[in-house]
Amino acid sequence: MISLIDTTLVGERFATCAPVNPSDHILVLGVGNLLMGDEGVGVHVLRWLEGEAPIAGVHLLDGGTGGANLLGQFEGRRAVILIDATRDGTAAGTLAYRFRKTARTFDLPRGLSAHDFGLKDLFAAAALIGTLPEIHLYTIAVETVRPMCTELSPEVEATIPEVVHSVHALAARLAAELG
Numbered sequence: 001m002i003s004l005i006d007t008t009l010v011g012e013r014f015a016t017c018a019p020v021n022p023s024d025h026i027l028v029l030g031v032g033n034l035l036m037g038d039e040g041v042g043v044h045v046l047r048w049l050e051g052e053a054p055i056a057g058v059h060l061l062d063g064g065t066g067g068a069n070l071l072g073q074f075e076g077r078r079a080v081i082l083i084d085a086t087r088d089g090t091a092a093g094t095l096a097y098r099f100r101k102t103a104r105t106f107d108l109p110r111g112l113s114a115h116d117f118g119l120k121d122l123f124a125a126a127a128l129i130g131t132l133p134e135i136h137l138y139t140i141a142v143e144t145v146r147p148m149c150t151e152l153s154p155e156v157e158a159t160i161p162e163v164v165h166s167v168h169a170l171a172a173r174l175a176a177e178l179g
Contacts, residue, residue, distance in 0.1 A: 026079050027077045027081070028059070028080075030062055033064070035147070038140075041156050042085060044157075052164065056175060078133055079135075091141060092141055
């Protein structure tokens with residue numbers, strides 16, 4: 001089952017997030033803005049993953065542009081697989097993978113994410129409060145962000161099946177190892 005966190009705002013009086021299922025030790029988190037073309041690729045990948053066979057112990061989360069709202073989702077997780085766009089100067093559709101088991105700092109590419117509360121901030125905050133799990137980061141390079149566009153460029157869209165296959169296989173392996 002996929003969850004949506006973008007509609008919940010920190011401090012909003014009636015906002016509630018679905019509680020974290022304690023048996024879901026692995027979080028697959030797609031982030032990005034669907035209204036900014038390729039910048040929303042993380043959410044597009046997550047929607048494709050929803051069509052794959054579910055994996056026990058794995059929770060799919062549409063993080064949208066949730067920023068600080070995502071912090072609570074790290075609690076109790078043994079690993080987070082995060083998918084996001086990057087503007088790192090490589091060709092559109094270039095896929096990169098990074099992994100950190102326990103490091104409090106993460107070598108993130110420049111220009112990662114257009115969200116107000118960036119990934120570096122999210123990882124730093126999680127480390128400060130002691131909830132930083134293993135981080136598996138998939139980035140897909142984008143060259144142009146197109147406001148008010150919900151479609152992906154052909155180069156970025158062509159990468160999605162490879163990302164979906166890789167993320168699904170990693171999630172299954174982690175669920176078996178860490179669950």
